[in-house]
Amino acid sequence: MSIPAFGLGTFRLKGQTVIDSVRNALDVGYRAIDTAQIYENEAEVGQAIAESGVAREALFLTTKIWIANFHHDALLESLHESLRKLRTDHVELTLIHWPSPKDAVPWPSISVHWPRPSRRA
Numbered sequence: 001m002s003i004p005a006f007g008l009g010t011f012r013l014k015g016q017t018v019i020d021s022v023r024n025a026l027d028v029g030y031r032a033i034d035t036a037q038i039y040e041n042e043a044e045v046g047q048a049i050a051e052s053g054v055a056r057e058a059l060f061l062t063t064k065i066w067i068a069n070f071h072h073d074a075l076l077e078s079l080h081e082s083l084r085k086l087r088t089d090h091v092e093l094t095l096i097h098w099p100s101p102k103d104a105v106p107w108p109s110i111s112v113h114w115p116r117p118s119r120r121a
Contacts, residue, residue, distance in 0.1 A: 007033060013041055018045060026052040027052070032061075033061050035061075
């Protein structure tokens with residue numbers, strides 16, 4: 001899948017507002033949705049996607065890991081929590097939301113455990 005030219009960001013959108021925004025965006029053809037742990041709206045984004053009728057394989061979904069979850073014990077667990085909230089087994093892009101102080105992101109040791117899609121479009 002290539003990255004769609006246009007996408008919807010969900011920063012500062014909460015509750016029914018984010019659900020309606022994501023649903024409307026998907027209705028008019030958007031296929032890229034961006035959220036983040038710190039936005040505290042991943043569950044609503046996941047709900048809107050699940051209720052949209054758009055096949056998950058047609059979407060490019062991005063989330064971001066917040067700085068509180070950079071350390072080894074929390075990073076993967078927080079990503080799995082994001083996936084649960086988003087109602088999916090993978091995202092197309094996971095970003096580190098903020099520069100990693102003192103190289104806190106333990107990438108080499110966790111990369112083998114990174115969630116991958118169960119099937120590809």
